[in-house]
Amino acid sequence: MGIEVVVEGLTKSFGSQNVWQDVTLTLPPGEVSVMLGPSGTGKTVFLKSLIGLLKPERGRVLVDGVDMVGGRERDIYEARKKFGLMFQDGALFGSMSLYDNIAFPLREHTRKTESEIRRIVMERIETVGLLGDEGKLPGEISGGMRKRAGLARALVLDPQIILCDEPDSGLDPVRTSYLSQLLIDLNAQTDATMLIVTHNLEIAATVPDNMGMLFRRNLVTFGPREALLTSEEPVVRQFLTGHQAGPIGMSEEKDEATLAEEEASGAAAGVAPRGIVPQLQPSPGLPARQAVVRRRARLLAMWDTFPPATREAIGAGPAASQGGPA
Numbered sequence: 001m002g003i004e005v006v007v008e009g010l011t012k013s014f015g016s017q018n019v020w021q022d023v024t025l026t027l028p029p030g031e032v033s034v035m036l037g038p039s040g041t042g043k044t045v046f047l048k049s050l051i052g053l054l055k056p057e058r059g060r061v062l063v064d065g066v067d068m069v070g071g072r073e074r075d076i077y078e079a080r081k082k083f084g085l086m087f088q089d090g091a092l093f094g095s096m097s098l099y100d101n102i103a104f105p106l107r108e109h110t111r112k113t114e115s116e117i118r119r120i121v122m123e124r125i126e127t128v129g130l131l132g133d134e135g136k137l138p139g140e141i142s143g144g145m146r147k148r149a150g151l152a153r154a155l156v157l158d159p160q161i162i163l164c165d166e167p168d169s170g171l172d173p174v175r176t177s178y179l180s181q182l183l184i185d186l187n188a189q190t191d192a193t194m195l196i197v198t199h200n201l202e203i204a205a206t207v208p209d210n211m212g213m214l215f216r217r218n219l220v221t222f223g224p225r226e227a228l229l230t231s232e233e234p235v236v237r238q239f240l241t242g243h244q245a246g247p248i249g250m251s252e253e254k255d256e257a258t259l260a261e262e263e264a265s266g267a268a269a270g271v272a273p274r275g276i277v278p279q280l281q282p283s284p285g286l287p288a289r290q291a292v293v294r295r296r297a298r299l300l301a302m303w304d305t306f307p308p309a310t311r312e313a314i315g316a317g318p319a320a321s322q323g324g325p326a
């Protein structure tokens with residue numbers, strides 16, 4: 001089963017530039033979460049901080065008892081093996097075949113024999129639908145295939161936590177939809193805890209159990225998908241509907257005068273919340289997602305904290321058909 005990631009009071013700056021401050025959230029074990037936010041709000045910095053590649057100056061990231069920020073380097077190195085990381089561009093070695101790229105973490109971090117490695121690599125290649133392409137170089141395949149190869153490489157060490165940085169960037173809508181299904185199928189097969197950074201509204205609406213959003217150097221919100229999809233919070237509503245009216249401007253934030261003008265004209269008031277759409281289900285033949293049952297118990301325990309629209313969405317949404325809290 002996936003493991004919980006507890007983030008407490010995380011603050012990160014580069015020199016005098018504060019990226020975000022006091023970020024606190026918990027990625028529930030085995031659930032799929034998405035982190036949203038306009039460009040430059042520090043989503044990639046957040047992912048890198050979770051695995052200890054960047055060091056926030058304050059706060060903790062607890063993974064199985066290890067603090068990825070202030071813990072001992074040896075413990076952090078070991079804990080990092082629990083993570084699988086899929087980078088934006090696939091981050092493949094250009095001179096190696098897909099097979100060798102995907103085998104790389106196994107050769108680097110384990111003492112497995114080449115025949116064991118072959119079994120694992122070919123299994124993962126099949127999972128991401130690249131069977132037959134394993135001999136090709138990254139330069140000989142499409143961007144979407146490179147991403148899937150990057151995902152296969154992230155999976156070879158059987159990670160309990162999978163982090164994906166903009167898995168959809170550069171993909172057409174159809175490929176993005178296949179990738180969304182692949183992520184849900186992967187969760188059903190592995191029960192790993194997953195965090196996906198994306199700008200893609202379809203992924204945001206259909207894939208995760210939970211969503212968070214970074215804006216103006218803060219975590220604006222983190223909670224069940226139903227809470228964000230019905231949110232009245234202007235910045236969340238604007239982002240999830242892709243409207244121009246709202247606090248997000250071309251260069252991250254609009255100034256007060258522009259916001260006041262919009263308010264006076266009523267432009268932002270016309271933007272309705274995104275509304276609930278069904279969450280993707282695992283493909284036929286795959287096991288049910290184990291996280292669904294745990295999530296139901298978790299939401300029930302939080303029931304009194306939800307506004308009516310969220311309760312209704314949870315009750316009427318796919319959680320209900322899977323035995324949700326309504």
Ligand SMILES: Nc1ncnc2c1ncn2[C@@H]1O[C@H](COP(=O)(O)OP(=O)(O)OP(=O)(O)O)[C@@H](O)[C@H]1O
Nearest residue numbers: 014019037038039040041042043044045046166199
């Ligand atoms: N190693 C670094 N040194 C200095 N500044 C950095 C470093 N890495 C990131 N930054 C800065 O931190 C801020 C957040 O960057 P980050 O890449 O995390 O944003 P993002 O939300 O992932 O953006 P996008 O959605 O466009 O990918 C940016 O202003 C960036 O320039």
